[in-house]
Amino acid sequence: MTTLCLKNGQIFDPINKIFNKKKDIYIKDGKIVEKLNEKISETINCKNKIIMPGAIDLHTHIGGGKVNIARLMLQEFHNNSDRDYDLTADFIPSTLKTGLQYIKMGYTSCFEPAVLPINARQSHSEMADTPFIDKGGYALLGNDDFLLDLISRGAHQSEINDYVAFILKATQCIGIKVVNPGGINAFKFNQRALNVDENSVRYKITPRKIVRLLARAVYELGVPHPLHVHCSNLGVPGNFKSTIETIKAAEGLPVHITHIQFHSYGNNGDRNFSSASAEITDYINKIPNLTCDVGQVLFGQTATMSGDSMKQHANHSHAHPDKWLCMDIECEAGCGVVPFKYTDQSFVNALQWAIGLETFLLTEDPDKIFLTTDHPNGAPFTSYPHLIKLLMDKSFRDNLLDQLSVDISKHTILKDIKREYTLSEIATMTRSAPARILGLRNKGSLSKEADADITIYDSNIKDVEEMFASPTHVIKDGVVVVKDGEIKNYTWGKTQVVKPEYDATIEKKLKKYFDKYHTIALPNYSISNDEMSEVIGSDINEVKCNRKRIS
Amino acid sequence: MSKISDSLNLKNIVCPFCSLHCDDLEIDVHDNKLYVKSNVPKSCAFKYEKLNLPKFKDMVTTVKGKPCEPKKAYQYSRQLIKKSKETVLLNSSSDVNVTREVLSAASKVNAIVDHVNSSIFLKNISIYQRRGYMATSLTEIKNKSDVIIVFSNNLFETYPRLMEKFLATKNSFSVNSKKKEIYVIGKKVKNTKDCNIRDKRITYIDFNNRNITKLINSFISKKNESSISNKIFNKLLASIETSKYLSVLWATSEFDSYKECDEIIYNISAYVVSLNKTSRAACLSLSGNDGDVSFSQTLGWMTGFPSRIKFTGNFFEYDRDANNAIQLINSGNSDLVIHLNPISEKKLVLNKKNKNIVIGRPCTKFNIEPDVFISCGIPGIDFKGHIFRTDNVVSLPLTSLRMSHNRSTQEILREILK
Numbered sequence: 001m002t003t004l005c006l007k008n009g010q011i012f013d014p015i016n017k018i019f020n021k022k023k024d025i026y027i028k029d030g031k032i033v034e035k036l037n038e039k040i041s042e043t044i045n046c047k048n049k050i051i052m053p054g055a056i057d058l059h060t061h062i063g064g065g066k067v068n069i070a071r072l073m074l075q076e077f078h079n080n081s082d083r084d085y086d087l088t089a090d091f092i093p094s095t096l097k098t099g100l101q102y103i104k105m106g107y108t109s110c111f112e113p114a115v116l117p118i119n120a121r122q123s124h125s126e127m128a129d130t131p132f133i134d135k136g137g138y139a140l141l142g143n144d145d146f147l148l149d150l151i152s153r154g155a156h157q158s159e160i161n162d163y164v165a166f167i168l169k170a171t172q173c174i175g176i177k178v179v180n181p182g183g184i185n186a187f188k189f190n191q192r193a194l195n196v197d198e199n200s201v202r203y204k205i206t207p208r209k210i211v212r213l214l215a216r217a218v219y220e221l222g223v224p225h226p227l228h229v230h231c232s233n234l235g236v237p238g239n240f241k242s243t244i245e246t247i248k249a250a251e252g253l254p255v256h257i258t259h260i261q262f263h264s265y266g267n268n269g270d271r272n273f274s275s276a277s278a279e280i281t282d283y284i285n286k287i288p289n290l291t292c293d294v295g296q297v298l299f300g301q302t303a304t305m306s307g308d309s310m311k312q313h314a315n316h317s318h319a320h321p322d323k324w325l326c327m328d329i330e331c332e333a334g335c336g337v338v339p340f341k342y343t344d345q346s347f348v349n350a351l352q353w354a355i356g357l358e359t360f361l362l363t364e365d366p367d368k369i370f371l372t373t374d375h376p377n378g379a380p381f382t383s384y385p386h387l388i389k390l391l392m393d394k395s396f397r398d399n400l401l402d403q404l405s406v407d408i409s410k411h412t413i414l415k416d417i418k419r420e421y422t423l424s425e426i427a428t429m430t431r432s433a434p435a436r437i438l439g440l441r442n443k444g445s446l447s448k449e450a451d452a453d454i455t456i457y458d459s460n461i462k463d464v465e466e467m468f469a470s471p472t473h474v475i476k477d478g479v480v481v482v483k484d485g486e487i488k489n490y491t492w493g494k495t496q497v498v499k500p501e502y503d504a505t506i507e508k509k510l511k512k513y514f515d516k517y518h519t520i521a522l523p524n525y526s527i528s529n530d531e532m533s534e535v536i537g538s539d540i541n542e543v544k545c546n547r548k549r550i551s
Numbered sequence: 552m553s554k555i556s557d558s559l560n561l562k563n564i565v566c567p568f569c570s571l572h573c574d575d576l577e578i579d580v581h582d583n584k585l586y587v588k589s590n591v592p593k594s595c596a597f598k599y600e601k602l603n604l605p606k607f608k609d610m611v612t613t614v615k616g617k618p619c620e621p622k623k624a625y626q627y628s629r630q631l632i633k634k635s636k637e638t639v640l641l642n643s644s645s646d647v648n649v650t651r652e653v654l655s656a657a658s659k660v661n662a663i664v665d666h667v668n669s670s671i672f673l674k675n676i677s678i679y680q681r682r683g684y685m686a687t688s689l690t691e692i693k694n695k696s697d698v699i700i701v702f703s704n705n706l707f708e709t710y711p712r713l714m715e716k717f718l719a720t721k722n723s724f725s726v727n728s729k730k731k732e733i734y735v736i737g738k739k740v741k742n743t744k745d746c747n748i749r750d751k752r753i754t755y756i757d758f759n760n761r762n763i764t765k766l767i768n769s770f771i772s773k774k775n776e777s778s779i780s781n782k783i784f785n786k787l788l789a790s791i792e793t794s795k796y797l798s799v800l801w802a803t804s805e806f807d808s809y810k811e812c813d814e815i816i817y818n819i820s821a822y823v824v825s826l827n828k829t830s831r832a833a834c835l836s837l838s839g840n841d842g843d844v845s846f847s848q849t850l851g852w853m854t855g856f857p858s859r860i861k862f863t864g865n866f867f868e869y870d871r872d873a874n875n876a877i878q879l880i881n882s883g884n885s886d887l888v889i890h891l892n893p894i895s896e897k898k899l900v901l902n903k904k905n906k907n908i909v910i911g912r913p914c915t916k917f918n919i920e921p922d923v924f925i926s927c928g929i930p931g932i933d934f935k936g937h938i939f940r941t942d943n944v945v946s947l948p949l950t951s952l953r954m955s956h957n958r959s960t961q962e963i964l965r966e967i968l969k
């Protein structure tokens with residue numbers, strides 16, 4: 001095994017409250033160690049270099065059915081002239097390109113947020129073919145007929161907990177996500193909208209109830225990552241109210257609201273579309289146990305992809321180019337792929353851009369908000385360095401605002417916001433905070449025994465966009481994989497999973513349901529650890545759960 | 552690992568042979584032979600049991616038709632590959648992991664990768680490459696669909712258990728399964744003859760499917776201009792109009808020979824999309840039985856394209872026309888074709904214009920003698936794997952049922968590309 005010393009770098013390690021301090025880092029057998037007694041095989045001179053833990057993207061659509069539909073649907077965009085490896089578009093890259101582009105930006109762990117349980121094999125296979133990074137998925141629940149039926153029959157919380165735990169184990173996921181709670185299912189019964197306190201026609205359950213039960217299940221099972229919620233009414237003007245109601249539905253239990261920008265819209269003004277970022281961030285700032293990621297919109301062509309078939313179907317007329325696909329999937333959920341081009345000539349798109357930035361800047365605690373574009377829904381992940389510059393540089397952001405083709409200055413408070421994110425805050429929101437919220441104790445940190453996933457930037461580069469786009473070194477599990485923008489070694493990360501305990505009687509109930517109604521057998525639904533490593537091609541790492549017995 | 556003499560009873564086995572990939576098979580293994588215990592159509596059981604014949608047992612390698620040591624076959628293959636100026640890797644049935652290896656192999660020798668069914672699945676993909684599409688999947692149809700329309704001439708031959716296991720089912724979660732209405736539209740005689748279930752929920756309608764567009768237009772105008780009798784047409788239309796969740800199924804492979812093929816698929820899907828303005832309806836285009844879905848999905852995530860990739864160095868390009876393997880072969884523009892048919896040989900056709908290496912399931916039959924044949928294990932029989940079902944979203948684990956004398960396709964590919 002190689003040993004490595006990073007000498008004289010400026011360290012940003014928020015977990016240990018170290019910000020911009022000179023310190024040497026030692027690495028042995030893929031881990032950070034306090035010191036090395038043996039001969040050091042390689043020393044990297046880190047004078048004038050910034051050292052941070054590898055970055056973590058906790059919400060990025062990198063693998064699974066809908067991503068692949070988009071890749072095949074939008075082939076005409078696979079003409080990327082940067083012939084790094086292949087032609088695939090930045091917003092729908094191949095698995096190989098996904099890994100290459102993330103690692104070159106210093107990202108070492110990424111999480112696919114929409115794993116349909118029935119499609120988990122595909123999601124994991126795609127992620128297994130994505131080099132370098134550690135990965136993981138959140139299993140989608142809350143629109144599956146089995147659970148909705150269970151809830152409508154008044155099932156006890158403990159039974160729901162058992163089912164949630166079974167799904168986590170069966171799908172090899174690290175968290176649970178709910179998308180448009182109950183709404184995707186209601187769309188299959190021809191409902192076109194479902195508000196937080198509205199009953200679904202078929203099951204007579206409200207989204208509020210689904211969120212409450214699932215948030216509680218995740219909490220009681222001790223799954224580190226709180227319930228990951230894509231709220232009702234995605235993209236609908238005035239939806240900030242239902243977003244706040246969804247937050248309330250968790251009744252104080254931990255909850256993560258994803259791509260909150262798409263759920264922070266008011267309906268004021270002559271266009272009936274306005275920013276509600278002040279109302280939303282007010283809430284984020286005052287409620288403990290609440291985290292969110294933004295889903296920033298940036299201008300350009302992309303593809304929107306979501307499990308939210310209800311809302312994607314409703315929005316298909318905005319498709320650019322004019323084609324789309326929606327699918328009902330296996331009594332579990334659905335998906336919708338709608339290509340979209342955000343342009344600064346559109347009032348709505350320009351305001352979406354501003355709302356995302358307002359949300360970042362008005363949220364006080366960088367431990368509560370994460371840097372995402374909901375890749376590729378708001379923009380491809382390759383635009384993160386640009387987004388970081390927007391947050392760190394007020395004059396840059398004000399200039400761009402002035403240059404927008406459509407004047408939104410009367411509709412956004414962006415210019416009044418003086419805040420500029422510091423490097424320390426960026427390090428927190430992209431490293432320590434996502435690691436903490438995912439329960440990854442060995443990641444997002446430079447503590448001893450942490451995984452040696454490390455990114456080194458050149459502090460001589462004064463443009464932060466350029467600096468974040470081109471780390472001088474990226475180290476994954478102790479191996480230098482990127483040096484001066486070149487790939488030096490290929491590594492394949494692990495899949496991070498949780499496996500909370502549960503009462504196996506739920507499997508008997510599920511077997512009955514599967515035998516009668518499903519089209520595959522329960523044993524073939526579950527993915528074993530052996531299948532993960534031998535067939536799918538990724539080893540797993542189990543993240544600990546601390547079960548809390550409440551109900 | 553179990554011994555050859557062991558007797559095993561295996562349940563919930565996934566069948567690799569047709570794209571429904573039924574996973575309810577119970578199989579006994581005695582003396583390394585397979586016996587299907589579940590009550591399935593004879594044609595399905597036979598796909599397993601014929602593998603018990605002695606001729607399917609041993610590893611066979613031949614060079615120019617003559618049996619030889621594996622080493623010699625590998626060596627000769629390497630020579631052919633070295634000499635070749637335009638190598639094609641042509642897949643005619645495989646799972647995800649074989650496809651992954653095929654891509655890796657192609658990148659080593661700058662080859663073209665294609666699938667024998669490309670022209671058909673490219674037509675399916677092109678629907679949503681050009682316009683909107685509403686899709687559904689088999690469990691959804693089983694549990695939510697009150698009205699099902701299947702356009703097919705030989706449904707039961709291609710998908711023997713589609714009706715029994717997925718469409719005319721005893722149980723449905725969200726609809727009254729007894730009241731389901733199922734219309735099979737196509738060659739009536741053929742369908743009724745092959746169907747092994749008699750079910751009053753099914754209506755067979757004799758129709759020439761070349762004229763589907765006319766029928767769809769009649770649905771839209773509510774004026775019957777098709778060859779179907781008014782009585783049946785009106786019943787069908789009423790079913791569509793009152794349905795809460797309509798599913799429309801077809802197999803593009805059946806329409807492929809029609810010049811109207813693209814138009815038919817377009818018209819069905821556009822009609823289904825339009826029904827969703829007020830009600831719910833969705834399509835399922837049934838894929839071929841030759842691992843097409845696993846192939847196009849795997850290529851999709853690894854390259855962004857569904858087939859017809861050509862590697863040059865570390866780089867690849869997609870060209871729907873220039874990399875059309877069948878055309879390249881027929882026009883004599885490829886000098887070496889490596890055929891891969893680990894699961895089925897149905898679509899395997901060799902052309903004498905070029906050298907042929909076949910990595911295929913034991914006892915593969917050929918129209919002409921290949922230059923090299925190397926028998927390989929079958930995913931789902933001899934090796935573990937992972938295969939996509941016809942509805943594109945469900946993928947199932949393939950297990951190894953017996954001790955194999957054959958190596959896996961992946962191992963063989965790595966061996967001949969050393």
Ligand SMILES: [Zn+2]
Nearest residue numbers: 059113259374
């Ligand atoms: Zn998302």
